Every structure is written in structure tokens, then in C-alpha cells.
Amino acid sequence: MNLKNGDKDKGEGSNKKNDRNWLERLSKSNDFVHEHTSLIDEAPFWISYYRTLISSDILHQDVLPYLHEHLSLEELKSRIPVQEIIFTRDEDKIIQNILNGSIAIQKHQDDKEFLLINIANSKFRDVGLATVESSALGPQSGFIEELDTNINLIRKRLPVPELLVKEMKVGELSKTRVAVLYIDGIADPENVNTVIQRIKDIQYDHIQDSSYIASMIEDNSNSLFPQSISTERADRVAAGLTEGKIIIAADGSPNLVILPVTLMESFIAMEDYSYTWIISNFFRLLRFTAMFISTMITPMYVAIMTYHYELIPARLLETLVGSRAAVPFPPFLEALFLELMIEMVKEAGIRLPLKIGQSLGVVGGIVIGQAVVEAGLTSNVLLILVGLGSLASYTSPVYKFSNTIRFIKFPVIFLAQWFGLLGVFLAFQITLIHLLRLTSLGRPYLSQYPIRNTSFQDLWIRLPFSKQKENPKTLRPQKKFKSTGKGKKTEPANDFYE
Template structure:
């Protein structure tokens, strides 16, 4: 295990002194492989951590050339003749300690003032697979992986332009992680790029586990329930947002990309909306808005009406509700909370169990427990329909974190409805809107284009128009170059022989 310390000794050293110095840091000798060799009367050592280095390349490209040469080695001849392009010379043992855990192999000739290093990192990674959390019917299915190099390769393949910038940054004090700030130099707003860069550079943490954790550190309001930065596992979604002038962040060992700035409405957008005709894309986007309203309001409205405002219910429906609730011993508030918690239990169990078992658990558990609850008088059958509608609506959102926020918000609304009725729901909605009006994402208003009002951006947030009408990027993000293509040329009628 590596200790947080610096080596007091300085080069040049004997091999014994070098090995002793390294063992002061790597207390477990199996962590560091330190091999000694002698060649034409010259002693040298090759050392590295075996399980993070490609051992085959060490044998083929380093040890074999070193031992077969029929002349004495020097640092300069090693760099010139060993066929690896990543070689460099280090003058400090502290630099060696910093890079040995990054998969580098070191060669030290006894008595020299420099250590030669080569990058031979053995990266364990999975292959490119289909996206799991953002399922699509149309469009590319490929997803990011845990390898930053692979993810950068995918983005370069998606955006084949010299204008694409992949700026290298590092996060983490004790365990550094490579980060890439991704943006289009001629499109992205410089203020957004600088803000994101500054937040990453100013971050003072020992370790960042994943990009979703980094996102929480970087957001404008860290105690707010709603996500302010979008995340995606789809390179296609990531590349499209970058081309529109947004700023992206990729993190080593994370299959998720961060996108900022984001608006409230961007969490209701799906990449699939662009791959179908504009009528279908608009309908499904509006359907998600309605689903969001249903997910928040339906159950609280039932509780409020049955508890206080039952006069608004039609007589026939009121009789049906009365008959179904006749045997229920709980007030509507407790009855609704019981079913809501039951749905959440089933959802959480389905997620944690293996895929096939989880699907069976959700279907069978919902049917059996729901039917049993009605027959035993714990709840009414009408409330089961209401809660099921609310649960289905909350699962329609493309962004998982946004859907989780909506489900959590539903509970305060249920309490307000059970205590104050319809007035409680209206109060909750007013407070929710005020809260959303105060939010920002990378300094940009969260509810744009509704607030501040930007009518030209409606077709990029609330609905879709034919592609020839989307000649400009979203003005709310203030891109350097708002124009995507010439609208007049796109709408021009051409003959078949032109």
C-alpha cells in the first residue's frame, strides 16, 4: 500500500539504495516488482507494479532489447532504441512514486542521475455494449464504457472536427482521476467553459468515485432535489448536445457523461425524439409533460377530494368510491401513503434483484399484493388505480435522476393534500414553481425558455418542428455561433436534375 510521503534520497543512487527507498513506501513487497540485471559490467534495474502493467510488452519491448544488445547501455541509447513512443526521463524519485501507480515501467542504470519510464498501463475494460438505462427504439444503441480513452475515441468518431476540444484536467488529491472537458471551440459559450473549468480545478476532494458524484460537487445548488446537470450513457446524446454549444465532462472509470448547462425541459427530452418525424417527437415530448403533472398531482388530488372536497365528485362515482372505502379502516392520507410505499418497495426490489427475477417480482408482487390489500380492506380498488397511474407516469422520463426527484416530490404533496385539501396542493405547486424559478444550471436560468421568455427556443424545448426550421441553436445558451445552417437554402425547392 502506498503511503503519503516523499523520498528523502536523491539520484544518483546504487541499486540497493534505490530498492530500499522504494520499500519504504511499498511496504508490501508483492506490490512492486524490482528486478536487477547486469549487462557488460553495467548494473541496471527494471521495476513496476505487475498487475497494472502489460507484462508481455515488458518482456518483448524492454527486457529483450536490453539484454540482447552487445554494447553498454546509456539513458540516451535506451530512449532511442527501445521501440516505445512514451519514453521519458525523470530526475526525481517523487515523480517516480507518482507515476508508478499509473502503470509505468522504470529503468534505472546504477549511478545515473535520471530514471527512464515507459507507459505500459494494462487497462481492464468491458467492450462496447447496448445502453441499459436509456433504452431506444430508433437511433444508435452504443453506450459509454468505463474507459476514458474509449469514450474519447467514440466522441472523436461522432464529431469529426478539429473544432472539438478535449481539455485534460485532474480531480482528486489522494487518488487523482483523469477528467476531460469537452466542447466545441467555435460554438460553446466561453463563460460556460470557463465556469465549468474553474469549478473542476477548484474542487478540493480526496477522491471522486464517478461522474455522477462529480456532478453533485459541480452543480449550482448542491442541496436542491432537482438535478441541474444532465447525465447520459449515450454518446449520441452527448455528441449532439456538444454540437449545440453545451459543455460536457467525461471521467475515467465512469460510463456516464455530464452535460451542462441544462434546463428543466431538457430532462424530458429523449434522443429518440429527433429520430422520428417531428409530429411524433412533439407528441411524445408533450406526453412526458403531462405524465410529470400526473405523477405529482394525481394521488394528492385523490386524497384531497376524498378527505375534504368530495362535493366535486360526480354522484355515481362518489357512490362507487364510498362502497370501495366502506371497509377501509384508515383515512385517505394513510391509505395513499401505504400504497405509495408499497409501489416503491416493489420498484426497489425489482431493481436490486437479477433482471428476470426482478421483472417477475414486480408483476406478480403488484398483482398479488394489490388484490390481497383490497380483499382484506386495507385499501380501496380505486386508489390502486390512481397510484398505478401515478407510478406509470413517473417511469416515462428519459432521465433516471429526474424521475426519482418527481417521485420524492409526490410525498410532500400527499401530506399537504391530507392536511389542507386542494388549498394545500395549490400552495405546494406555488412553492415548487418559485423554487424552480430560483434555480440555475451553470449560471443559466433553469426554466428557460419559459422564464425568461424566449419564444424562439420553444421548438427546441417544448415541442419539435420540421428540421428545416431548426436552423439556429438554442439562444438561451448564448452560443458563439447560433447558426447551424441556412434556412433559405434548406427550404429551397430543387429540380431532380440539380
């Protein structure tokens, strides 16, 4: 039955009036407790809380023993040995604090004054090793799902008052605590204000992870390339802060978001700084080369085997023709089938229980690949190339970028089938144009343009620490030099190469 506008407004008004009684609103849930602390009706103190959100040990040890005396709420506040205690009459604040793990104490049931004591149950897993961004050398600790613990790990590495934390709540229903971290005096205020404003503009019911926020505030949500770095390593976050980057942390997420970033940072591992600069440069070059191998090796096979036999040396051509003699499919279908099979094995290995997933990833891949070759569905040469490309896609230290490389090869394979090597070249040009137009927090994503001298200190290549004297100019940091030696001036960095 439809309501007229007047009836509708009247109904909404009556609902709002009923909702003003916070006790009635919260009592609808079975885990809400509103009880008297004494068997005598005239005795003081009523308490209200969600039993699933509080620590029962703290309640019985540090709160209830003090509620048997005839004390005022102000006196009770000074006696209870809990740090976070609020005295308020605001019903909205009462509801919000109870939902965050506080108990509300009122002297008599009809009183409007409350004492809110935070005894939230904050049992989380202990700080452990970084699982996704593991390394052989260097710090090993990774973030967990508790926001305050993550900020603690950062402050231990940067014990300076200039490290500022701006907290806000995001999500109409989840009310997720989100923190923006930066170093005052280094980070560009324009970047800080942009990040804070974009987070405040988010209108979404439930924020489950920091990756939600990263997707909602990035410059181009339709791009395949991640315009932020999601990391679980405290050392990477600390290093980014000292250069002028902005960090976004969300309660309930073990991954923090780093902004702004460039393409080349996806090939930098924190382990690089544990080696000499020559070895570090070798590994960076290896990762960058692996990206091209993973993206281009299968499309090149399809293009050459379909249109450009003349490019293959005679002896290698004999091997390729022999390996494909029993294959009934054209190179395009052969490559597409094998690539999809490898991706399914990867996904199954991730989703299955740990021990079963390890067995499937190693043994299953070998067995299935060998069976496919013996069945004549694909050639052994292509199996080797696809395996090489699959390994190369995981050399990037940033997991999201690895997924981009895994996906981008498929449209390139289709272009290679339609246009041959011209299609591969066309895919490269389209990607390059897209990267040139892409930005991260308004800053160029492709660090090669415009050219800056700091890119040759610790971006494209890594020089010795004695040569890394300036912060990256792409971030427009307020503090230009990394060194604190005498004679170094603090001034905004120029945007272009000088």
C-alpha cells in the same frame, strides 16, 4: 503523549525526509516489484513497477527483450516499441507514472535518471448498448468506464479540430482523470471557464463517478431537481456539443455530464429525432403530462376524499365509497402505505439479481397489490391510481429526473392531507417559485422565462429540421446559426427574445 510544536515540526520534517526515497515508499506494498533483469550484479537495468497495474504480456514481449544489451537510456527509448515513453529525473513524476501503470527503468540501482514506459493494463468491457437510456430507433452505443474510449466515441461523431479536451486530475487520493469537452467557436467561453474553475476548486479525497463532480459544481446543491444531465449516450453528448454545451467526463464512469441544461430537456429523448416532428411533439407532450400525473394524482385523491367529496360525480362517488367501505384507514394513511410499498418494490427490483428482480417487479407487484386489496388495507381504485402514477414517473428519458418525480409526490401528499386542494395548489406554487429561481451554470433552469424564440424550434416543441436554424439562446453560443450556408454570420446570440 502530546508533542510540543517544535517536536511536532521535527517529526514531520523527518517523515518528509524519509518519504523522499520513492523506492522505500512504494516497496511497502506487496504488489510492488523492484528487480534486477540479470543474474550478474554488474549488468545494467533495474525495473520497478506495480504488477497489478501493468500488462505482463507487453512487459515480456516489448520491453524485457531489449534490456539485455548495453544501451543508454536514450538508445533504449528509441528501440522499445511502446508509444508513451518519458525520460526524467523527477521523483514525483516517477511515483505518479508508476501508480498509473508505467514501469521505471534505471541503468544502475543508484542512478537518478529513469525511463518511464506506460504499459498500463487497460482491459475494460467492450462498448455495448445503452442500458439506462435505451431506445428502439437511432444509435445504440453507450459509454464505458474508460475515459479515452469515451472521448474516442465522441470524436468519431465530431471529427473537427475545434472539439477541445481539457484534462485535469481531481481527488486528493483517487487522482481521477477528468476531462472537460467543448467546441471552440460555439461554446460560450464564460461557461467553459466557470466549469473548469469549479472543478479545480473541488477538494475531496475520492472522486468515484462523474455524478460526484456534478453534485459539487452545481449552482444549488439543495435542490431536488438535477441541474445537469447525466447520460450514457454518445449521440446526446455530440448533439449537446454542437449547441454549445459543456461536457464533463471522468475516468471510471460510464456517464458523462452535460451543462448547462433546462427543465424541458429532461423530457427530450434522442429517439424523438428518428420520428416525424408531429409524432415527436406528441411524445414530448405525453412525457410532460405524465410528470403532472405522477406528481399530482395521489395527492389529489387524498385531498378530494378527505375534504372535497362534492367535486366527485355521483356515480363515481358510489364506486369510490364502495371500494373504501372495508378500508379501516383514512385516505392519507391508505395512500402513504401504498406509495411506500410501490417504492420498496421498485428498490428491491433494482438491488436484487437481474432474473429475480424481473420476477419481483412484475409478478410480485401484482400479487402483493391484489393481496393488499383483498385484505382490505387499501381500495382497488387507489391501487390503479398509484400504479398509473408509478408508470408515469418513468416516462422521463433522464433517470435522475425520474427520481425527483418519485420523491416530490410525498411532501405534496402531506400538504394535501393538511390543507386539501389548497395544499396541492400551495405545493405547485412553491415548486414553480423554486424553479424560477433555479439556475444551471448561471443560466435560467426554467426555459419558459425569459422567453426566447429558439425555445419554439426544439425545446418546448420540435419543429422540422428545416425550421431549426438557430442554436439555443439560453447557452449564449458564439455561433448563432446551426446552418453553415452562405450569408449566415457567426455572432453571439442575444439573451432575450427579439
